[in-house]
Amino acid sequence: xxxxPANPTPAHNDLxxxxxxxxxxxxxxxxxxxPLNRVGFxxxxxxxxxxxxxxxxxxxxxCNELQPLIDKAEKDKSPKKVGGHLKxxxxxxxxxxxxxxxxxxxxxxxVEQYDSRRYIPQMIFLGIDEKAKxxxxxxxxxxxxxxxxxxxxxxxxxxxxxACEKLIKDLEGRGLAFSQAPGGRVMDIDAQHAAIYxxxxxxxxxxxxxxxCAACGQPTMSVNGGFKRICPPKDSSRPDDRxxxxxxxxxxxxxxxxxxxxxIMAVVNSANxxxxxxxxxxxxxxxxxxxxxxxxxxxxxxEAVRREVYEESGILVGRVVIHSTxxxxxxxxxMIGAIGQAIPEGEKVDLxxxxxxxxxxxxxxxxxxxxxxxxxxGLGEDAGPEYKEGGLRxxxxxxxxxxxxTAVCNGFVGGSAKx
Amino acid sequence: xxxxPANPTPAHNDLxxxxxxxxxxxxxxxxxxxPLNRVGFxxxxxxxxxxxxxxxxxxxxxCNELQPLIDKAEKDKSPKKVGGHLKxxxxxxxxxxxxxxxxxxxxxxxVEQYDSRRYIPQMIFLGIDEKAKxxxxxxxxxxxxxxxxxxxxxxxxxxxxxACEKLIKDLEGRGLAFSQAPGGRVMDIDAQHAAIYxxxxxxxxxxxxxxxCAACGQPTMSVNGGFKRICPPKDSSRPDDRxxxxxxxxxxxxxxxxxxxxxIMAVVNSANxxxxxxxxxxxxxxxxxxxxxxxxxxxxxxEAVRREVYEESGILVGRVVIHSTxxxxxxxxxMIGAIGQAIPEGEKVDLxxxxxxxxxxxxxxxxxxxxxxxxxxGLGEDAGPEYKEGGLRxxxxxxxxxxxxTAVCNGFVGGSAKx
Numbered sequence: 132x133x134x135x136p137a138n139p140t141p142a143h144n145d146l147x148x149x150x151x152x153x154x155x156x157x158x159x160x161x162x163x164x165x166p167l168n169r170v171g172f173x174x175x176x177x178x179x180x181x182x183x184x185x186x187x188x189x190x191x192x193x194c195n196e197l198q199p200l201i202d203k204a205e206k207d208k209s210p211k212k213v214g215g216h217l218k219x220x221x222x223x224x225x226x227x228x229x230x231x232x233x234x235x236x237x238x239x240x241x242v243e244q245y246d247s248r249r250y251i252p253q254m255i256f257l258g259i260d261e262k263a264k265x266x267x268x269x270x271x272x273x274x275x276x277x278x279x280x281x282x283x284x285x286x287x288x289x290x291x292x293x294a295c296e297k298l299i300k301d302l303e304g305r306g307l308a309f310s311q312a313p314g315g316r317v318m319d320i321d322a323q324h325a326a327i328y329x330x331x332x333x334x335x336x337x338x339x340x341x342x343x344c345a346a347c348g349q350p351t352m353s354v355n356g357g358f359k360r361i362c363p364p365k366d367s368s369r370p371d372d373r374x375x376x377x378x379x380x381x382x383x384x385x386x387x388x389x390x391x392x393x394x395i396m397a398v399v400n401s402a403n404x405x406x407x408x409x410x411x412x413x414x415x416x417x418x419x420x421x422x423x424x425x426x427x428x429x430x431x432x433x434e435a436v437r438r439e440v441y442e443e444s445g446i447l448v449g450r451v452v453i454h455s456t457x458x459x460x461x462x463x464x465x466m467i468g469a470i471g472q473a474i475p476e477g478e479k480v481d482l483x484x485x486x487x488x489x490x491x492x493x494x495x496x497x498x499x500x501x502x503x504x505x506x507x508x509g510l511g512e513d514a515g516p517e518y519k520e521g522g523l524r525x526x527x528x529x530x531x532x533x534x535x536x537t538a539v540c541n542g543f544v545g546g547s548a549k550x
Numbered sequence: 551x552x553x554x555p556a557n558p559t560p561a562h563n564d565l566x567x568x569x570x571x572x573x574x575x576x577x578x579x580x581x582x583x584x585p586l587n588r589v590g591f592x593x594x595x596x597x598x599x600x601x602x603x604x605x606x607x608x609x610x611x612x613c614n615e616l617q618p619l620i621d622k623a624e625k626d627k628s629p630k631k632v633g634g635h636l637k638x639x640x641x642x643x644x645x646x647x648x649x650x651x652x653x654x655x656x657x658x659x660x661v662e663q664y665d666s667r668r669y670i671p672q673m674i675f676l677g678i679d680e681k682a683k684x685x686x687x688x689x690x691x692x693x694x695x696x697x698x699x700x701x702x703x704x705x706x707x708x709x710x711x712x713a714c715e716k717l718i719k720d721l722e723g724r725g726l727a728f729s730q731a732p733g734g735r736v737m738d739i740d741a742q743h744a745a746i747y748x749x750x751x752x753x754x755x756x757x758x759x760x761x762x763c764a765a766c767g768q769p770t771m772s773v774n775g776g777f778k779r780i781c782p783p784k785d786s787s788r789p790d791d792r793x794x795x796x797x798x799x800x801x802x803x804x805x806x807x808x809x810x811x812x813x814i815m816a817v818v819n820s821a822n823x824x825x826x827x828x829x830x831x832x833x834x835x836x837x838x839x840x841x842x843x844x845x846x847x848x849x850x851x852x853e854a855v856r857r858e859v860y861e862e863s864g865i866l867v868g869r870v871v872i873h874s875t876x877x878x879x880x881x882x883x884x885m886i887g888a889i890g891q892a893i894p895e896g897e898k899v900d901l902x903x904x905x906x907x908x909x910x911x912x913x914x915x916x917x918x919x920x921x922x923x924x925x926x927x928g929l930g931e932d933a934g935p936e937y938k939e940g941g942l943r944x945x946x947x948x949x950x951x952x953x954x955x956t957a958v959c960n961g962f963v964g965g966s967a968k969x
Binding site for chain 1: 576578579581582583584588589590591691692745748749751752753756759760761762763764765766767768769777796802803804806807808809810811844845846847848849850851852853857861869870872874875876877879881882884886900902903904905
């Protein structure tokens with residue numbers, strides 16, 4: 132390779148344009164496409180975290196019971212379904228909740244001083260926006276420049292109850308509000324904010340769900356900017372009461388966030404004319420989607436697709452191709468979108484194996500295409516004005532199911548996919 | 551759709567031939583391609599599990615400290631590196647360890663009678679082999695026919711120490727032995743047995759790692775044929791001592807096995823002439839492989855590929871396409887294999903961000919191609935007879951890294967992938 136200049140800083144938000152300029156379009160699903168560089172290798176560096184926390188360019192996303200602060204004024208301006216904005220606040224706002232310098236003293240000291248009685252509001256270091264002007268400059272082995280982002284749990288409880296209540300009241304006084312999305316599922320903010328919120332929500336939720344060690348039953352603590360939980364060897368509040376724990380020897384996956392791989396698949400029949408769709412009991416009338424389910428341990432995604440389709444619909448799938456993926460932070464899923472084709476001997480729908488679905492059926496491409504045009508919406512919402520009652524209803528473009536159906540209707544199967 | 555006869559029973563082991571006959575070849579990586587139908591919807595059905603356990607066609611894979619019983623005679627017959635066989639035993643052999651009918655009474659009764667003091671050796675219901683003759687016939691909503699497979703943990707400990715020791719001695723007397731694979735990583739058995747072992751190992755290990763509830767710290771119990779752990783509301787041994795637990799309300803992912811999505815990627819340069827390879831410090835001299843790392847919460851696989859490559863090598867990747875996936879039961883990974891292409895502005899190797907790798911470099915396709923021919927082997931093994939000292943060494947064909955490099959050398963990038 133010829134000698135080259137060092138790479139420019141990886142302005143991740145520039146990649147999109149580079150990609151489409153040179154390599155053609157990649158399907159980037161909702162909740163992906165974050166503008167932040169996570170600089171995960173700096174998460175253990177408390178000198179960095181401490182500077183990042185207090186820098187004037189730093190943004191804080193506060194969440195109350197996992198619901199993010201929303202800029203209502205911005206949201207009301209947007210006539211689109213997806214166009215709301217998160218509202219970020221500054222260090223002066225959150226100081227009373229998180230303290231002047233929670234990262235003082237380094238991670239090792241924090242672990243040594245661990246006290247299970249002390250409630251520490253959860254903070255997540257989300258990354259830096261390298262496009263921002265006047266960001267923090269931090270020299271590690273390389274120089275990193277950008278505006279830091281943190282998430283903070285401001286749910287009023289334990290030792291910070293009053294500070295959180297005061298902050299929330301103050302924010303409401305400024306005309307701000309926490310999202311009240313149906314079912315707690317925020318799906319109406321713009322794509323870059325959605326990706327930032329997904330990271331915040333997934334990590335806040337994982338920390339909240341795992342206060343105890345699954346290996347020994349003792350309380351654990353959050354480290355690495357919220358990306359790791361460890362089982363500390365000592366507890367100031369119970370000096371003689373920590374048993375030895377296997378997670379302290381070597382590396383244990385129990386210390387790291389959990390992400391559950393999920394398969395979601397558009398299955399076409401062998402003639403490539405019909406799409407397999409299914410519906411759950413709790414969905415509105417006429418509403419269908421692609422089949423989906425959790426991958427199990429020790430199966431490939433391709434096998435998981437065939438197993439799930441067989442279990443839920445009786446259909447036997449042959450070839451499987453992975454199309455794209457979507458992070459899904461409700462609570463911790465990675466949706467792996469695939470396109471599969473049924474084998475001719477296995478096209479008969481049979482709901483008798485696992486009675487999970489209310490119905491599954493083959494739908495002609497034309498009908499899917501028409502519904503993608505007039506019949507999509509979020510689950511709690513009305514379809515568009517052109518929708519006629521009784522017609523097929525489908526999920527919105529923010530759902531990977533919609534992207535998979537669109538790909539099939541655009542000739543994915545039988546066509547050729549250029550790299 | 552025209553009316554069709556019901557689908558044939560999904561003899562999963564026939565799919566391979568159907569696939570290649572009609573849809574072209576799909577890359578099936580080592581540890582995938584199980585011959586078993588997991589019939590997961592029958593895992594809660596103790597009437598089924600009880601019959602399956604005691605049926606004459608049933609096979610038991612016993613593991614001691616996660617190492618499977620191996621048929622040494624069969625293994626010695628095979629001159630190939632991958633050709634060993636698991637040795638399955640019958641119910642009469644394991645009865646003294648697991649008891650006459652551990653599934654008697656149903657799951658609800660088992661939960662009601664939960665006693666945290668009582669050690670129950672872990673059993674996993676793996677599935678049924680529908681190709682086997684004289685298998686169990688079981689009528690649920692549909693009729694299922696096949697030879698059942700179970701895994702049993704026979705590690706000598708707690709209340710079954712003596713029974714396990716006796717069984718192990720007995721098996722050794724028959725010339726059988728537990729695998730002594732280097733690092734405990736079984737990689738030398740034939741592909742179908744490898745897939746069965748992967749399922750057994752992943753589930754035995756997950757149960758063993760999670761004896762306590764991460765939400766409340768209390769001991770948990772294994773249900774659903776080993777595929778679920780719940781936090782029971784009562785404990786016979788401590789009648790007043792179970793706090794309420796959030797995992798008992800609705801569905802909690804903490805109850806289900808954990809699978810960690812991992813990205814592994816063959817990255818080519820923008821001219822499509824060189825492949826990016828890296829090496830870890832602990833690897834033998836001249837040994838390289840593709841880069842890899844864990845996916846983080848709330849990022850797409852495509853984003854995880856770009857982040858990991860940037861962190862480990864400084865290279866900036868544009869377009870990413872997912873190639874195939876591989877279950878990896880050490881301990882619970884799902885390897886998602888991708889192929890990516892660097893952008894022209896980001897081809898300079900820089901190990902300074904995250905000093906995880908000993909080296910990373912661009913290697914011409916011809917050199918990779920030659921090494922795939924003469925320089926592959928398992929990590930603890932010698933390369934083939936044609937290998938010349940100093941030449942590039944690469945992982946064996948059982949590793950997805952090898953399959954990704956092979957795909958790139960065979961023209962994946964720039965070519966077209968037919969569905």
